[in-house]
């Protein structure tokens with residue numbers, strides 16, 4: 001069996017999720033290749049050495065170029081802030097590596113175009129890590145929509161991605177709050193995920209009919225947060241991204257879209273709530289109860305009709321069957337395990353699996369249309 005060697009760049013939040021997924025993918029899924037977790041990369045030697053030990057990598061590096069240039073590495077896994085994605089991905093494509101890149105693909109459409117051109121030109125397998133597609137309940141929703149379980153026509157896609165981690169005005173001005181690094185705020189960070197699910201479940205978005213964006217807290221303490229005394233830095237910097245965004249739009253197939261992404265919803269931690277209404281029924285999903293999918297069908301007998309909650313853990317359910325027996329529920333980390341399993345299969349087959357960089361680029365176009373609509377207060381066609 002072929003061995004695929006991975007080089008991963010960035011070792012914090014996503015680095016931890018990805019390290020776990022590289023280790024676990026072959027334990028749950030029958031993969032056509034062995035995975036070797038070869039090199040982990042970060043800028044600080046001491047910290048990356050600690051991460052290497054903790055996360056289970058063979059060696060570490062402090063310059064991502066050394067991994068991209070390493071002929072022994074087959075896969076480049078990008079887990080760094082958004083301003084680095086384009087440069088790393090283009091270099092990795094030129095070296096013929098398969099690339100898994102965290103979302104959003106880039107900071108803007110121009111960068112995403114460059115990345116997509118590079119992977120196409122080099123014909124390398126590529127994927128954007130929109131891990132929520134591989135939740136068994138979402139995979140079931142996709143299957144049910146395709147089968148016509150909620151009807152031939154879809155009328156509404158409503159999605160809300162709500163968090164509250166920057167509600168505190170003393171939360172420091174980290175990279176996610178700086179446009180130069182992140183490209184945008186709630187829009188690229190979390191709206192991107194529900195846009196990806198919209199495109200996956202319902203279809204292409206044709207226009208943004210109206211968007212509102214707001215930066216509620218305009219200035220925040222600079223990130224040299226005084227950890228010893230627990231006081232925020234006295235110096236403040238300007239927040240240059242949106243704190244929240246909401247918008248309505250249309251899909252090519254005539255359905256209406258209604259999306260909201262915010263990091264200011266007190267009590268909401270990682271609330272990804274979807275409702276899709278069709279001509280014969282509806283589907284509902286909430287990530288905070290991710291093993292379940294709600295389903296209402298107008299074909300049920302009138303006297304017992306109502307939303308039913310499907311526990312998506314049966315062997316008939318895609319991805320779920322790879323994990324545990326029915327009722328033995330899965331969590332956040334499994335979404336990455338399932339994503340990486342599909343990516344490894346794609347590399348061996350030599351054909352990218354969705355969401356590809358092309359999907360990431362289309363996603364960026366929607367994000368840009370939302371930002372433009374918020375700025376101009378006009379409708380924006382895709």
Ligand SMILES: NC(=O)c1ccc[n+]([C@@H]2O[C@H](COP(=O)([O-])OP(=O)(O)OC[C@H]3O[C@@H](n4cnc5c(N)ncnc54)[C@H](O)[C@@H]3O)[C@@H](O)[C@H]2O)c1
Nearest residue numbers: 010011012013014015042043079080081082102103104129
């Ligand atoms: N799929 C998801 O649901 C999901 C969730 C969170 C974050 N993300 C995405 O993952 C990416 C990383 O986010 P995170 O939350 O892990 O960020 P983070 O701040 O927790 O970690 C970033 C890591 O990148 C490293 N890094 C930064 N610049 C580097 C460079 N030039 N060379 C090498 N290493 C560098 C940092 O040292 C750190 O280890 C972002 O693009 C983010 O949008 C995706």
